[in-house]
Amino acid sequence: MVSNNPFGDFRANCEEALEQSLKKLYPSTRFKSLPFEVPLKKEFGELASTALFDLGKNLKIDPRQLAQQVADTISVEEHPLLRAVTVAGGGYVNFHAAFDELSRTTIDSVRSLDAEYGHVKTDRPLKLIVEHTSANPISPLSIGQARNPILGDALARILSARGHHVNRHFYVDDVGRQTAVVAYGHSKLQDIAFDGKPDHYLGLIYTLTSCIIETNRLKQELERNKDSASEATQQLQKQLDEWVSITAVLERKHRSLFKSLLQSLSKDQNLEKIISDLNREYELGEERAKKLIRRVCELSLAGIKETLSKIDITFDSWDWESTFAWNSDVSKVLKALKDTEYVYQEGPVLEFDADRVADNLGLKSKLGLGEDYEIPSLTLVRADGTTLYTTRDIPYSLWKFKRADKVINVVGLEQRLPQMQLRLALWALGHSSKAKNLVHFAHNLVTLPGYKMSSRRGRYITLDQVVEEAIKRAYEEVEKRSPQRSMKEKTAISKIVGIGALKYALAEVDPIKPVVFTWDRVINFERNSAPYIQYSYARARSILRKAEKVEKPNCALLVKPIEHDLVLILARYPEVFIDSAENLKPNSIAEYANLLADKFNTFYNALPAIRAKPKELSEARVALVEATSIVLRNALNLIGIIAPERM
RNA sequence: GGGUCCGUAGCCUAGUCAGGAUCAAGGCGCUGGCCUUCGGAGCCGGAGAGCAGGGGUUCAAAUCCCCUCGGACCCGCCA
Structure with missing residues (x-):
């Protein structure tokens, strides 16, 4: 029998058995749901119920006695995956799996479902949009942001494996001050040669331009306030000092570029005004601004795409923010919002009263707020008539909901408030179901020890750099361990291993927790890493290349504890997958893959497969190896990591 | 000041939402073994925490509630 969830079947057997038994013993008592848990020790079986603690308390009977009654009532013959029911502790009912049957079902199912094994389909397939990465097209992707594409891509893969129809969208944030800054800087430097990726070049221009503008602004403001020795002045001075020191570093590193930029910019009078004019013109869709800004955004984006394609992350749709400004979607939304009671004018500025929406519609507790x-x-x-990021995100969200039932925004934790305001705006507009189906998948950042990366300040390590270093280090490892392979093969392997290591390091940690960047952490080849899992896979594949093809293994011959462990973990994969998909937890797949690799290596070391005697045992073990290799590969693929045949 | 999140061995991380079993799970590092013909990026063993601290709820708390402490993030006419 092929099952898409062998452990789930075992669980169902246990539930049935317990339910029937309780019905027999206590016909009048109604039970809502019977609690089960996975026991920590092998001697306690494969699944345990704590249902009798509760019942015992209600009936004022020792739970242990009840458990014994239950165990006595259950006849395991009626439940194919059940071998024995025992009682332990203060009243646990422990269910022991019939491994001959469980092994057979599990191994048969994995081998026949292959790439589909474990990826149990949802009953309610939805059209989903996963929006992720959505970086400003003004600088290269930094390692600080890198969890976003990696988690976003993993989520998309997982949800798609769950049977949802998933589209991956990249929101190109081309409207706003920051693109005006880089476009302005770029316009002053037409013919400077730069070897390297365009996003790196533009990122540098962005930093240099920001730096000059910011220093300028602070100096002017200090000038205006020079007579008052207030706290505000001190604050300004402090900020200026920071920028001056940033400038010093940049000037030293990029002398000629900095010099020519400074020369050009100093010819212009009011830099602040130039930037805000350019921003406004772009938002209005005026040709001059379009020419300048689109150009730099496209250049940057080409660089960003190149980075993403290196790590095998692709998108179905590139959605330009400016589209919504230019096609009147933004103005329509603003008009609609003005018709609600939640918008008010404050001088020239238009404000949205998110708090009132939450109060009126009773949403605060739902949002987790007091x-x-x-x-x-x-x-x-704004006072100058231009809109802000979150404003434009409202029509964009509505646009996404024309194409999807549910939208998952993979966006940094720091944007919690604007994401909440966005949802409240949808509520205010009467789109309550859309608001409910807008999910902010919040993740923490990768930080450098001691400080946060900042593209304005030019303080970042690019993702390109890290990828390059990862591949380089992987190559050194391959060289060390498999010097006999061809250069071509070594190169291919080091890409798979290096990028795998990087992705795994960022995907394995709970997204809500921060990751502090160190090279050794992000490029790790030892246990608890992608390379470790990939190595386990390669070992399994190596056995399978040497072994004869197994047709009908007799899995009941797998009787060693480690064989049972391995079968059990394989059997549990579907439940792990379902939990990961339903609760958006890509890291639990990473965790699972590592556990499976661990068990496999123990098995590998303890028991021979190919040369096991008799032949039937060897066949059964080879089938187990094959099943393991399939699940290792399936799990790795869900987090975007390739399982190599050799390494 | 207000809000949200995090706090598990020397270090990194799982378990917390859906409370359970007198060894709290892995990895790094430390340490003692294993070159057993299927790949040593490996395997087996040892030492090391009682889950930030304190109260409470419960038959049962790392998990739930309250308080305190420490850290991060947010409270922009930035994104």
Whole structure:
């Protein structure tokens, strides 16, 4: 029999058995759901129920006695995956699996479902949009942001394996001050040669331009306030000092570029105004601005795409933010919002009263907020008539919901408030179901020890750098361990291993927790890493290349504890997968893959497969190896990591 | 000041949402073994925490509630 969830079948057997038994013993008592848990020790079986603690308390009978009654009532013959039911502790009912049957079902199922094994389909397939990465097209992707594409891509793969129809969208954030800054800087430097990727070049221009503008602004402001020795002045001075020191570093590193940029910019009078004019013109869709800004965004984006394609991350749709500004979607939304009671004018500025929406619709507790917490208002329109990021995100969200039932925004933790305001805006507009189906998948950042990366300050390690280093280090490892392979093969392997290591390091940690960047952490080849799992896979494949093809293994011959362990882990993969997909937990797949690799290596070391005697045992073990290799590969693929045949 | 999140061995991480078993799980590092013909990026063993601290709820708390402490993030006419 082929099952897409062998452990789930075992669980169902246990539930049936317990339910029937309780019905027999206590016909009048109704049970809502019977609690089960996976025991920590092998001697306690494969699944245990704590249902009798509760019942015992209600009936004022020792739970242990009840458990014994239950165990006595159950006849395991009626449940194919059940071998024995025992009682332990203060009243646990322990269910022991019939391994001959469980092994057979599991191994048969894995081998026949192959790439589909474990990826149990949902009953309610949805059209989903996973929006991720969505980096500003003004600088290269940094390692600080790198969890976003890696987690976003893993989520998309997992949800798609779950049977949802998933589209991956990249929101190109081309509207806003930052693109005006880089476009302006770029426009002053037409013919400078730069070897390297365009996003790296533009990132540098962005930093240098920001630096000059910022220093300038702070100096002017200090000049204006020079008579008052207030706290504000001190603050300004402090900021200026920071920028001056940043400038010093940049000037030293990029002398000629900095010099020519400074020369050009100093000819212009009011830099602040130039930037905000350019921003406004772009938002209005004026040709001059379009020419300048689109050009730099496209250049940057080409570089970003190149980076992403290196790590095998692709998108179905590139959605330009400016589209929504230019096609009147933004103005329609603003008009609709103005018709609600939640928008008010504050001088020239338009504000959205998010707090009131939450109060009126009783949403605060749903949003996890205290009733007396006041949600800050959101500025929709600036004094100069331009809109803000979150404002434009409202029509974009509506646009996404025309194409999907549910939208998952993979966005940094620091944007919690704007993401919440965005949802509240949808509620205010009457789109409550859309608001409910808008999910902010919040993740923490990768930080450098001691400080946060900042592209404005030019303080970042690019993802390109890390990828390159990862591949380089992987090559050295391959060279060390498999010097006999051809150069071509070594290169191919080192890509798979290096990128795998990087992805795994960022995917394995709970997304909500920060990751502190160190090279050794992000490029790790030892246990608890992608290379370790990949190595286990390669070992399994190596056995399979040498072994004869097994048709009908007799899995009941697998009787050693480690063989049972391995079967059990394989059997559990579908439940791990379902939990990971339903609760958006890519890291649990990473964790699982590592556990499976661990068990496999123990097995590998303890028992021979090919040369086991008799032949039937060897066949059964080879089938187990094959099943393991399939599940290792399936799990790795879900987090975007390739399982190599050799390494 | 207000809000959200995090705090598990020297270090990194799982377990916390859906509370359970007198060894709290892995990895790094430390340490003692294993070159057993299927790949040593490996395997087997040892030492090392009682889950930030304190109260409470419960038959049962790392897990739930409250308080305190420490750290991160947010409270922009930035994104």
